[in-house]
Amino acid sequence: MIKTIYRNILFISLLICVSGYVSAQKVSFTVVAPNVVEVNEVFQIQYVSNAEPEQGFQIQNIKGLELLGGPQRGQSTQISIVNGRRSMEYKITETYSYRALNPGSVTIPQAKIHVDGRPYRTRPKTIEVVGSASAKQQYSQSQQQSSQGTQQSANQSQQTYDDIFVRVNVNKTNAYVGEAIYVSLKLYTKYRINLNEHSYPDFPGFFKKDIEAPQNLQYTSEIINGKEYNTVLFKKMVVFPQRSGQLKITPFEIDCNILIPHSRGFWGMQYNEKRKIVASDPIVISGKPLPSPKPSHFKGAVGQFTVSGKTDVVEIPQNEAFSYTVVVRGRGNMSLFQPPNITFPPDFEVYEPKVSHSVTPTAHGERGKVTYKYVIIPRHKGNFEIPRMQFSYFNPETQSYELSVVDKIPVVVTQGTESSPQMVSNYSQHSKEEVTYFGNDIRFIKTNPSSLKKKRTYILSSPLYALWYVIPLLILISLLIFRRKKIAENKNIAKVRTKKANRESKKRLKQAASLLREGKDSAYYQSVAQALLGYISDKYTISRVDLNKDVMSHFLSQKSVPEEYISELIDVLEVSEFGQYTPNPSIQDKEKLYVRASELIRKFEQIVK
Amino acid sequence: MMKRLYTLFFASILCMSASFAQNEDVLRAEQLYENQLYDSALVVYENLLNQGYHNAIFYYNIGNVYYKKNDVARAILYYEKAFLLNPHDSDIQHNLNFTRAQQVDKIESLGHGFVKSWYTRLYRLFNPNVWIVLSIISFLVFLSGLALFFFSSQLLYRKLGFFLGVFLLLVSLVSYISAQSRYTELTAHEYAIVVEPTVSIKTEPLETSKDLTVIHGGLKVKILQEKQDWILIRLSDGNKGWIEKHFIEEI
Incomplete structure (x- = not known):
């Protein structure tokens, strides 16, 4: 009862027939419906056209909604004069009442009209039905x-x-x-x-x-x-x-x-x-509270999002600006989260992003997109990449953190038009070197090289060079060793001879004594001389062949043998030489010689111990 | 026998003509450079290098070509190569200093002590072959002195042998160390030049690791260690970091 009273007539029609105007206008056909309704809520869907359709509105059933009433048809014409120009708006409407049955979303299918033989369709529209x-x-x-x-x-x-x-x-x-x-x-x-x-x-x-x-x-x-x-x-x-x-x-x-x-x-x-x-x-x-641990890239976004990113160029000269745009689409608390962290290459000069929101509130949060536009000026040439960007958000439906990723984007920075590469910028911690010119330019190439050398081979590249050191060294060492041995050997012989010298000479003197007794004078003298010479030769390791009186006296004086011994020795030797050729020497002379010789040997024995 | 002689004769003629061809190449490259056809000149020079002509002059000229092509980093690289082979050439020194001044990174150098720079100047005096021959000759003379000392009975000769020997042993030792130093410097490729315009130095040999710093083309770095596609380098201020292999080229 009340319902009928309050079902007010919404549309007052002013029936002015202006079909000529209508046909001249562009035909529009739209559907008007709320974005969000509750379960059990009664609401209206209105189809609006600005031209008289030929066969009426062709409207399909909407699944998930209960049709309660309609269609209510209405017509209206509005005439407005703005700046002396008269414009007229003509509207034909059909209104339906529905009730939503189940939570979820409901799509209003396309409705169709024909005007002047041409079809016009509404856009499909989605209504969210919210269960309370x-x-x-x-x-x-x-x-x-x-x-x-x-x-x-x-x-x-x-x-x-x-x-x-x-x-x-x-x-x-x-x-x-x-x-x-x-x-x-x-x-x-x-x-x-x-x-x-x-x-x-x-x-x-x-x-x-x-x-x-x-x-x-x-x-x-x-x-x-x-x-x-x-x-x-x-x-x-x-x-x-x-x-x-x-x-x-x-x-x-x-x-x-x-x-x-x-x-x-x-x-x-x-x-x-x-x-x-x-x-x-x-x-x-x-x-x-949102579950912990929160991912490192989490910036407070709750809902369902996808993120995309792109640069407006792939190649850019150095010191020129380009932009990198990150778009976060989806639904959730779009107005509330922070822009994602992006680690740009250090040589990029990056300005604060320009943020623009384009969102409509819906029952599931704000739906739409947030755009972050970074203006970037690369300061050096080279191949760079804007690294992989991760946008982490919390999805309340799955109750977990999810990730949307923008892959890395390569950027080629080419040599700028300026010829001087010394663009001084103060953004980085490395201060750039101030350039002092040594001259105006590089020096000219070296023309006509006198010799074309192949790559040098180095002596050091093979270890054989070491032989130049080792072999001569070995030769020297072996020489030294050889000499040492020889000396040692000689020394040994000398020692033996020296030791034997006394004994040997005594033996010879004895032999001489027996010769004296036998009366063989010549042999006796010879034997005494031999005993003396043999003694000196053995004692001082001189070869007996070299031994004559001059050499011997010279040698013995070098060996610092007292002068009287040397002259005595020479004298005894001369006496024994003479004796060999003297016929019938006296017995005293012979015995005296014998005594002198044995005395001399005894004296030598004393000085050369 | 005759056959062998013929082949020898033709081989020598071929060699001569090849060397003539190289001379022509050199002249051609110079002409191309004078006509500012730098790309073509570069091709000719690189061809010569590939044939094994390892010459400070070529490196110097290639450095000039790269400089004219506006590639300062590679110009520095080739001037460094030329400088390595011939540290006493004033043109090479001039162009190297000139291009180094255009390199953008200013890094505090640790510097070398007086002794080290003095020693560097010493061993760069000769190439390692000269040094090693000098070392060997003085070693041989040292051995002769030693022999004199051991075998002579004359005191004067022995004294002479001893002091000569000690002195020449020192000469031989210094020459030998110099030879090794210069040889290492020439062949070990201990240093490299950054050839990419802008490069990040990482703390670890991983693409995802943190950036230590950013350096730019033409910077000289010391190579410390190699690990697959990564090289551990040391900057002149002593900082170490990893760099991708293809961003640098050895001197």
């Missing part, structure tokens, strides 16, 4: 209790006017920090009311974005606990908890006058007014 836990429950309850409820309410409502209340509907009461929560503010009433004031709830600890805040409040109908209510939607919004813990949403309050019909007068129904203030129950949302 409480709403579902109530709907199922309403099915069971429908028969009882209506009777009870009829009695009660007359007295206490309780069938009016406000609600803050949320689609979840447990949410991660940064996770989107859908909120709608609604008034439910069975009565006709006049609104005085309303105060929206506060959301301390939340970041909030309005999805829809209707300018003109519209009544729709909804069944709660088996009773049909007229509902007014005040606001739809999406909120994001900013911290963990219990977050309280303050009540939503409405001050209104209930109109109570009491009599039917000439001008229609007469009403009494009764003021009533209604407030919603406070709602507590528990914010869960």
